Amino acid sequence: MKYRIRENSFWARVAAKWLRSEKMAMVLGKTIHLHNTTCEEFLGNRRWLRHELAHIRQFRQLGFLNFLWQYMVESFRVGYQKNRFEVEARAAEWDVNLDSYVFVPGKHQLKASIPPFPTGMSAPRHQHKVTPPAH
């Protein structure tokens, strides 16, 4: 499975405001949208990366619109924390199967050096914050 990353994303900025999170990563289809963080920082945080890759897997499993719809319904009914897609993505932060996903850099990202994953599991501090139910 291949994925792309878009920095300075409009949609990630909207989501960051919504969730009142300083930094934000969100997934649309096979693209991870970032706000106020860089490719390097994001890719260097393995748990954060896996969390978002799990959402890519969910998009793939359910189909683009179907997933968006179900995600919204779920968020509306049980909130962000208990949203089953978020519960699954949080569990997937330890799912090594997701490490096989391949990052396809954009033209401007080709020169960016991607640091190797750290061996330790650093806590995803910049995970989307857990205040209001949304995202």
Ligand SMILES: [Zn+2]
């Ligand atoms: Zn999530």
